Structures are given as structure tokens and as C-alpha cells.
Amino acid sequence: MGWLGYPIAVAIALPVYLFVLGVLPKSLFRRFPLRAVVRLSRLLELTTNLLWPLHAIGAFVERSIFARAKNPPRLFAGxxxxxxxxxxxxxxxxxxxxxxxxxxxxxxxTAVKVRDVMVPLEKTVSFHPNDSPQEVLKTSEKSGIDRFPIFADNAEPLGLINLYDILFDTEPSRPLRHYMRRIITASENESAYRVVRRLRAARIGLAAVVDSRQKSTGIVALEDLVRQLVQG
Structure with missing residues (x-):
């Protein structure tokens, strides 16, 4: 076939190559992902062990030649x-x-502090652990709030009351201390972004705010933090 053999060979081999090494493996793995991985796991493990020395040598060469700077350049100055x-x-x-x-x-x-978003203690709607659930129900009906902090006589944060815990109780006649959930505290100078992450991790919508002397100064709600993030 002479010189025509090369383009003919490429024309025949290329579709086979693309199908066998490209399309077919992807289709099989999509249809039988777990079965294919299990069958290939031993082969992959063997290949990894055999090629590990080459990988280690390559990594060493890369570190030696392309040593990273101790202080990599920042994308933005601020x-x-x-x-x-x-x-x-x-x-x-x-x-x-x-x-x-x-x-x-x-x-x-990222620069917003808790003190910029919190509700001061004098404006906070709160309860005492000895208060009755009926007081919470009445206050919630008037204010539309469904979570309230519980403070001691000295304004120490004790816990959190969720309205639905009272509504779902068949006998809501016990003092509020029986419905209290734990509450986390946040410093006035703490980053609002960090408090959002803490509240989401704890699955709590409210945090008590304290000053440097651990004295209560207010509360901060997750929705207030998110509103600050969205509206600025």
C-alpha cells in the first residue's frame, strides 16, 4: 500500500482506540461502578505498589528543581x-x-464583628428558667419569634428555648428549665463569619454574646448574620 498505509492505519486504529480506551471504560464504569471498582481494585493496588518508587523519585525531583517559595504571592493585596x-x-x-x-x-x-450585628441585652426578649411555657407562647404570638434565650438572675446565659418543644409537649405545664437546649456564647470581638460557622455546626440558631469579662451583653441570631451577609 506504500505511503497510503499510514493514513489508512490511523483511520482504522483511531476509532478503535477512542472506543476501547475512551468510550467503553466510561460507559462500563457508569453502569457498573461498584462492580468494576471491586474487580479492578487488586490490579490498581498492584500497579500503585509497582509504580510507587517512580512516583517518589519524581516527587523528590520536583521538590528539588521547583522548590516553592516560602511566601507564595497572593492573588489580591486586600x-x-x-x-x-x-x-x-x-x-x-x-x-x-x-x-x-x-x-x-x-x-x-469577613471584617464584620459580632458587636456590629448583635441585639443588645436591654432589647433582648428573654426568659428565666422558672417561667411558665404559657408566657413563651404569648410572647411568641405577639412577636413572631420562635427562639428565646434563658438567662439567670445575674444575666448569665443558661440555655435556649425553642417554641416547638413546648407545642409538641403533651403536658406543657413544667417550668422552662425542662425545655432548655444548650446555647453557645460568642465574644463581641469575634468574627461574624466564624460565629455563622459555629452556629451551623451546632445546628443552633442563636448565640449569647459576652464581653471580655464574660458578662452577657446581648444575643446574635443566625438570620441576622445571614441578612448582614446578603444585604451588607
Whole structure:
């Protein structure tokens, strides 16, 4: 066939190569993922062990030749530079005004402290552990609030009351201490972003705020933190 053999061989081999090594394995793994992995696990483990010395040598060479700098360059110098870039992107049409505003809110939220969002203690609706559930029901009906902090006589945060715990109780006549859930405390100077993560991890919607002397100064709710993040 002479020189025509090369293009003919490529024309025949290329579809076979793409099908056998590309399409077929992906289709099989999508249809039988667990079965295929189990059957190939021993082969993969053997291959990993055989190629491990080469991998170690390659990693050593990479570290020796392309040693990383101790202080890698930062993508942005600070919040203001990132905000300036988003403004320029909005002017060029790459970002919409809404997208730019959301990015600004997220960037600014990292600097927000709990004291900027919290409700002061004198404006907080709270209860004592000896109060009755009926008082919570009446207050909730008037205010629309479904979670309340429980404070001791000295304003020490003791726990949290969830309205639904009372509603689902068949005999809601016991003092509030029987319905108390745990509550977490946050410092006034603590990052609002960190408190959001703590509240979500604990699955609690409310935190008591304390000052440097561990004295209660207010509360902060998860919805208030999220509103600050979204609206700025």
C-alpha cells in the first residue's frame, strides 16, 4: 500500500482506540461502578505498589528543581483591591450590579464583628428558667419569634428555648428549665463569619454574646448574620 498505509492505519486504529480506551471504560464504569471498582481494585493496588518508587523519585525531583517559595504571592493585596477589580468588571460588563454587590458583601463580611450585628441585652426578649411555657407562647404570638434565650438572675446565659418543644409537649405545664437546649456564647470581638460557622455546626440558631469579662451583653441570631451577609 506504500505511503497510503499510514493514513489508512490511523483511520482504522483511531476509532478503535477512542472506543476501547475512551468510550467503553466510561460507559462500563457508569453502569457498573461498584462492580468494576471491586474487580479492578487488586490490579490498581498492584500497579500503585509497582509504580510507587517512580512516583517518589519524581516527587523528590520536583521538590528539588521547583522548590516553592516560602511566601507564595497572593492573588489580591486586600479587600479593597478585590472590590476595585469587581467594580472594573461591572463597568466592562463581565459582572452584573447584583453580582458585584454580592461579592462586596462577602468580602466585607469577613471584617464584620459580632458587636456590629448583635441585639443588645436591654432589647433582648428573654426568659428565666422558672417561667411558665404559657408566657413563651404569648410572647411568641405577639412577636413572631420562635427562639428565646434563658438567662439567670445575674444575666448569665443558661440555655435556649425553642417554641416547638413546648407545642409538641403533651403536658406543657413544667417550668422552662425542662425545655432548655444548650446555647453557645460568642465574644463581641469575634468574627461574624466564624460565629455563622459555629452556629451551623451546632445546628443552633442563636448565640449569647459576652464581653471580655464574660458578662452577657446581648444575643446574635443566625438570620441576622445571614441578612448582614446578603444585604451588607
Amino acid at each position: 479587600r479593597e483591591e478585590l472590590k476595585l477589580i469587581t467594580i472594573q468588571s461591572e463597568e466592562s460588563g463581565a459582572l452584573s450590579p447584583t453580582e458585584r454587590a454580592m461579592i462586596h458583601n462577602v468580602v466585607d463580611f
